[in-house]
Amino acid sequence: MSLLEMAGVDVAYGDLPALRGVDLAVEAGETLSVVGANGAGKTTMLRTISGLLRPRRGEVRFEGQRIDRLPCHRVVERGVVHVPEGRKVFPSLSVRENLELGSYMRAPKARRAESLARVFALFPRLRERESQAAGTLSGGEQQMLAIGRALMTLPKLLMLDEPSLGLAPLIVKEIFHTIAAINRDGTTVLLVEQNTRQALALSRRGYVLENGRVALVGTGAELLDNEHVKRAYLGM
């Protein structure tokens, strides 16, 4: 049994289909990336798993149980956390308050101090800025905060939507290194990225989405070497 499974999932916005018959399996412990053009359905996929969108057909299962009819907060309780594109930190709250908001449920709350220490160890910059308003952080620091806030919920599956968006090369490297470290610590990672090369290099496996369908599945190395991927997504 995979940790997360999507089976035959259709999602549409009004008349406009966004996902068509999508099958996805995320194995416990892996880093899996989903790449594809803008508009291919990558963000829709994450929003469907999170319960922000409802499939018209098909099922989403986490640890063998259906989650596609659960409200978002129940999905989070099961251990699935979504770091949205554009970070979405609370700008007027402090760094620490943003982090604490990640741990308001009972089990994560009981381990708040331990989780905070872990997040500050991963992102020392956040400790330095603990009482600063999140809106005053740089883009890279806000991305660290969004990931840190997600870790505060003690996720089994961490879903990241374009964590490298708008970030300088040095910060992108740091963020990717940190994602690898989080995965090594035992958290399964589902990564959606435009930064195709770095995402596939980091991942054990990858999916290529095209027009709402899964076009290719393979190991990160296989996909990086695939002629279609090179032409369509790596600009080679």
Next chain:
Amino acid sequence: MGAQTPVSLLELDSVTKRFGGLTAVSRFSLSVGAGEIVGLIGPNGAGKTTVFHLLSGFHAPTEGAIRFKGASVIGAKPHEICRRGLARTFQIVQPFVNLTVLENVMIGVFNRTDDATAARARAGEVLDFVGLGARRNALARELTLPDRKRLEMARGLATRPELLLLDEVMSGLNPTEIEAIIGLIRRIHAQGVSLLIIEHVMRAIMALSQRIVVLHHGEKIAEGEPAAVARDRRVVEAYLGEESS
């Protein structure tokens, strides 16, 4: 400056911008010659977008001079600066979402004319040029991100700029989509438009720029040809990071 330096279109002379106690840009000097493509890079929060705000009249500098075609732009309204031939795009694209793509571009043309027929024709030409001709009657909110980036550039081009400022027009695009935008920027340049480009996509900025300027904490830490800047120790430390094997 060297003998082959082109005529200066834009000049910043020791420009400083403070917001309260925060110095966002510090004694920054820059010139962009007619026909040049200059890249402006630096870490997040370095002050790059603040420079664009200063050039386009959204902010006034605390100190220093900014001249476009020899005349100061300080105190001029954004639309006046635009009419003089300096246009910009926004990192977070700002279309009128409930207008059509064509209408969005017509608004740019209206900076030069109040003849709606002429504006419609010119807007159509610009849309064909950027590759959005087939989407002219779509609502702006229906566009995908790459098309929104093209629309943002079309709105700038519609004002007939001599200098176009591009703020991260490639962010959020995949490598193939980036290639297409690089091609579009080259075509814009071939039409005689000078460009100042903020971009984090190094492959693109290295390929496009004749000169790169690096900002860090509001200060210029390096300037030069792309290959030389990429080797600069301070740039590697502040921005690029050590090459990971």
